[in-house]
Amino acid sequence: MPIDPAYPPDRMTYMLEDSGADLLLVYGENVEVPPAYAGTVLNLADVSLYTGEPANLxxxxxxxxxxxxxxxxxxTGQPKGVTVVQRG
Incomplete structure (x- = not known):
């Protein structure tokens, strides 16, 4: 799910907790991750992530x-999650 980095930290925290996101993808040096987020954070600017087997999974x-x-x-003032399901 996309999260605008300009969102207030409380809104980002709510979205991450409500969605149950275990993995947060960020890009860049000055990205602020909400302190309450307990999941894994991967910074896509980290070149070490791009080593290893290049084949698709x-x-x-x-x-x-x-x-x-x-x-x-x-x-109501609280963000509401909407899921979009792919149809074949």
């Missing part, structure tokens, strides 16, 4: 698997 998802989650602004 086998596909493990199918047509009924979740494609992505988007959070709306939420009419």
């Amino acid at each position: 086998p596909a493990i998802s199918g047509v009924s698997d979740l494609a992505y989650v988007i959070y709306t602004s939420g009419s």
Whole structure:
């Protein structure tokens, strides 16, 4: 799910906790990760992530698997997660 780095830390924390995200992908040196986030953070600017076997991994998802989650602004003031499912 995309998270705008300009969001307030409380909003980012809520989205990460509510979605159950175990992995956060960031890019760059000055990215602030909410302190309450307990998952793994991978900085895609880290060149060491791009070493090893270059072959693609086998596909493990199918047509009924979740494609992505988007959070709306939420009419109640809290963001609301909306899932979009891929259809074959």
